[in-house]
Amino acid sequence: MENREKTTEQLKEDLRKTREELAIQKWGIEKTLEGMKVLVKELIQKGEEAEKAKAQDEALLASIGDGVIAIDMDGRIILMNKAAQTMLGWHPAELLDKSFFETIPIEDEKGKPVPLEQQPISRALVGTTTTGHSYYYIRKDKTKFPAAMVATPVIIDKKIVGAIEVFRDITKEKEIDKVKTEFVSIASHQLRTPLIGIQWLAELLKKEKLTDKGQEYLNDIRISIQRLNKLVELLLNVSRLEEGKIEISPQSIDVVNFIKKIVDSLAILNSKKRLSLTFTADEPKIMALTDVGALQNIAQTILPNATEYTPEGGKIEVKIKKHGRMFLLTVSDTGIGIPKKDQGRMFQEFARASNAGRIKAAGMGLGLWIAKQATELLGGKIWFESQENRGTTFFVELPLKSKSIDGTKKLV
Amino acid sequence: MTKKILLVDDRENVRVTLRDIFEGEGYTVVATTTGEEALDIIDKEKPDLVLLDTELDTVVPKSINGFEVCRQIKQVRKLSIKVIIYTGTLGMIDAVKARRMGADDYIIKGEDPAVLVKAVKKLIGDAKYGK
Numbered sequence: 001m002e003n004r005e006k007t008t009e010q011l012k013e014d015l016r017k018t019r020e021e022l023a024i025q026k027w028g029i030e031k032t033l034e035g036m037k038v039l040v041k042e043l044i045q046k047g048e049e050a051e052k053a054k055a056q057d058e059a060l061l062a063s064i065g066d067g068v069i070a071i072d073m074d075g076r077i078i079l080m081n082k083a084a085q086t087m088l089g090w091h092p093a094e095l096l097d098k099s100f101f102e103t104i105p106i107e108d109e110k111g112k113p114v115p116l117e118q119q120p121i122s123r124a125l126v127g128t129t130t131t132g133h134s135y136y137y138i139r140k141d142k143t144k145f146p147a148a149m150v151a152t153p154v155i156i157d158k159k160i161v162g163a164i165e166v167f168r169d170i171t172k173e174k175e176i177d178k179v180k181t182e183f184v185s186i187a188s189h190q191l192r193t194p195l196i197g198i199q200w201l202a203e204l205l206k207k208e209k210l211t212d213k214g215q216e217y218l219n220d221i222r223i224s225i226q227r228l229n230k231l232v233e234l235l236l237n238v239s240r241l242e243e244g245k246i247e248i249s250p251q252s253i254d255v256v257n258f259i260k261k262i263v264d265s266l267a268i269l270n271s272k273k274r275l276s277l278t279f280t281a282d283e284p285k286i287m288a289l290t291d292v293g294a295l296q297n298i299a300q301t302i303l304p305n306a307t308e309y310t311p312e313g314g315k316i317e318v319k320i321k322k323h324g325r326m327f328l329l330t331v332s333d334t335g336i337g338i339p340k341k342d343q344g345r346m347f348q349e350f351a352r353a354s355n356a357g358r359i360k361a362a363g364m365g366l367g368l369w370i371a372k373q374a375t376e377l378l379g380g381k382i383w384f385e386s387q388e389n390r391g392t393t394f395f396v397e398l399p400l401k402s403k404s405i406d407g408t409k410k411l412v
Numbered sequence: 413m414t415k416k417i418l419l420v421d422d423r424e425n426v427r428v429t430l431r432d433i434f435e436g437e438g439y440t441v442v443a444t445t446t447g448e449e450a451l452d453i454i455d456k457e458k459p460d461l462v463l464l465d466t467e468l469d470t471v472v473p474k475s476i477n478g479f480e481v482c483r484q485i486k487q488v489r490k491l492s493i494k495v496i497i498y499t500g501t502l503g504m505i506d507a508v509k510a511r512r513m514g515a516d517d518y519i520i521k522g523e524d525p526a527v528l529v530k531a532v533k534k535l536i537g538d539a540k541y542g543k
Contacts, residue, residue, distance in 0.1 A: 028508035028518075034527075035502045035520030042522055 067147075070154065071100045071121060072162040079164075087147075087169055089140035105138040120151035124163035127153050134170060146170050181242045188235035195232060199225050231364075233412055237297060238349075238366055240409040241373045247407030248377050250289040255327060256281040256320055258295065262303050263318055270307050275314055277307070282321035289401045293411035294374040298382070301367035302331050302394045309359050309392070310335035325400055326380070332393040338386040346384070347372040355388065371396075374411060378402045414539045417532070418459040419443040420450040420481065421498075422470045426521075430463065433525045434532070438539030447476035451484055454493065460536045461494040463528075464515075466501060479513050486514025494535040498528065 061068060067084030071077055077100050080092045088104060095103060100121065106114045116122050120130040129152045136144045149167040153160045202222050210218060240246060263279045270277070306316050314334040321328055338346060342353045352365040375382040380398035417439045421427050427443045434441050442457060444450050447468050454462065462485065464478040482495050496517045497510040510518045517531050 024508055024511045027511045028504045031507040031510075031518040032502065032504045035507075035518075038520050038522040038524070038527055039502065041524070 067167045068164065069100065069104075069121070069167075070162060070164040071125075073125065073160070075099050075101050075122070075125075077103075078162065084167070087139075087145065087167075088137060107136040107138065107144065109136075111136075120149050121163050121165045124151040124153045124165070125160065127160055129153070137167070146174050148173075181239060184235055185239035185243070188232055188239055191228075191232050192236070195225065195228055199229070234364070234366055234370070237370050237411050240411065241370065243409075245407040245409060246377055246405065247410050248291045248294060248402060248405035249410070250291050250402045250404055252287055252289050253292060253295075255286050255288045255290070255295070255329075256284065258292075259299060259303075259318065259320055259329065262299050266303060266307050273307070273312050275307060275310060275312070275316055277316045277318075279318045279320075281319070286320065286322055286327055287400075288327060288398070290378060290398060291402060291411070294378050295398070297374040297411050298371045298396055298398075299329070301371040302329075302396065305367065306331050306333040306335065306392070306394070309333065309356070311359075322400070323397065326397045327400055329396040329398070330393060332391065334391040337388040337390050337392050338384070339388045343384075343386060347382070370411075377405065377411075413541055414438055414440050415461070415536055415541065416440040416442060416457065416459040418450065418453055418457070418462045420445075420447070420462060420468065420478065421465040422446070422468045422472075422475070423465075426465070429525075430528075433529065437529060445475075446472045447478070447481045450481050454485060454489075454491070458491075459493060461496065461532060463496050463498050463532075466497060466499040466506065479509055482510065482513040482515050496528075496531060496535070 061079075061081045064081055065083055067087050068079070068081040069077060069084050070079035076097050077095045078097075080090075080095060085092055090103070101116060101119070106119055108114055114135055119135075120133050123130050129150075131150045132148065134146055134148045137147045138144045146169070147167040148170045149165055151163055151165040154162045154164055198221075202218065202225060205218055260279055260281075263277060267277050303318065306318075310316060310333040316334075317330075317332045319328075319330040319332075336355055336359060338353045339355055342351070345351045346353065347368050349369045350365040351369070352363055356363055372382050375396060375398065378398050379402050380396060382394070382396045384392055384394045386392035417434050419427050419430050419434075419441060421430070421443075422445050427445075431441045431443055442453055442459060444453060445468070450462070450464075453459070462481070464481055466478040468475040468477055468481075478497055478499070482497065485491050485493055485495055494516045495514065496519060497506075497515045498519050498521060499506065500521045502520050507518045516535055519528055519531055
């Protein structure tokens with residue numbers, strides 16, 4: 001009897017324990033479900049946000065005025081915006097997943113197809129960013145247009161996964177550029193003829209008997225003619241460079257002597273300005289096979305620039321030395337310097353530093369452009385370091401033996 | 413006098429966010445990083461509710477975990493303090509374990525604090541006593 005009661009008690013106790021255990025398990029399930037609800041809600045929210053962000057990206061892409069095309073590692077087109085579609089005449093659906101290189105041909109100025117490895121977008125696939133290249137795109141209807149393009153690799157987790165190209169139709173710019181080149185060419189040639197006439201008359205006038213006042217005026221006239229001559233030469237060089245076909249015919253000269261003469265003439269010209277002008281050469285003589293006209297254009301830009309943009313009492317150091325198969329010309333000044341924001345564009349045509357007008361109002365912004373073109377024609381490099389209000393150092397590195405280039409015009 | 417909540421979490425950003433939320437609701441908030449410190453504060457300050465993360469060893473290694481703190485409150489000290497386990501681990505095993513240690517609620521860490529605030533209010537009511 002007692003035993004049986006005990007068993008009943010025990011059963012009751014077991015039942016209570018089981019119920020308690022079940023309650024705990026049920027609670028656990030409920031709490032887990034509640035937690036799942038929270039997480040699912042958040043996942044849905046995140047999904048919606050991602051959808052929204054994607055829609056925003058797409059809207060943004062469609063509104064960009066430049067053409068945008070993205071390709072994957074195999075060259076297949078994976079994205080194309082509306083502007084690209086309009087310019088190229090293809091509907092994105094026709095091009096999606098097709099090979100970029102097979103469907104959108106690129107030609108150079110002369111109408112030759114651009115080799116695959118030189119195309120900006122394929123260069124981007126191997127990690128090179130190209131900017132400022134212009135080629136011709138062929139539309140779906142086989143007509144073509146000039147385009148300036150920038151291509152960059154798309155990098156995810158340090159791996160290149162594709163490339164993206166942004167391009168712009170530059171038909172208008174090309175036309176304007178052509179008109180400008182023609183204008184400069186015509187204007188400079190037309191200026192030259194009357195100028196030679198004036199110069200000749202001034203030379204004749206020198207032989208006439210003149211009063212002191214007359215001599216003084218004649219002198220002023222000759223200085224003005226000289227300046228005008230320089231300007232015309234500059235313009236002529238610009239138009240020659242723009243038209244291309246510059247001839248480079250190297251001859252052997254002593255560049256130490258060549259630079260020294262320019263430094264000496266600058267010392268005389270600036271005698272009133274109290275500049276400290278020094279010239280040092282590592283060797284008494286450095287013989288180089290170079291084009292005198294091109295070298296003249298480089299030296300006659302960076303040396304006079306240093307004296308012009310350096311205030312009274314300043315210091316200019318000109319150095320020249322051999323450097324392997326090259327020679328290095330260094331011109332440092334304590335002048336007004338080139339502001340950081342202008343430094344990137346100093347070698348562009350018509351570029352002037354924003355602080356240049358303070359010193360010299362009439363600069364054209366052509367000297368450095370010509371110097372860079374001339375340096376490159378000789379196979380060299382030109383660069384500078386500058387700090388505003390502290391000074392500038394220009395470096396020109398040129399080969400001791402420049403290669404000759406066939407052409408129709410020479411730089412003077 | 414307002415009701416006091418003790419936050420126990422080893423992540424500072426969680427403590428800062430939760431402190432802002434509950435102070436915003438009018439509660440007094442005390443916060444700490446480890447299980448040991450939590451028990452110390454519980455003995456001294458007698459909070460009304462403890463919000464417990466399960467893993468507490470990122471800052472101080474070997475700190476006792478949230479389940480143990482819960483067991484100490486409920487089964488060893490037998491205090492009437494409410495306990496919510498607030499964790500990033502979703503799973504029935506943990507939920508059941510929390511219940512066995514005497515936890516009053518088990519909530520998954522999410523971005524919406526409303527769920528947590530609601531659970532706290534259900535257990536201890538609004539911040540002011542007598543309401």
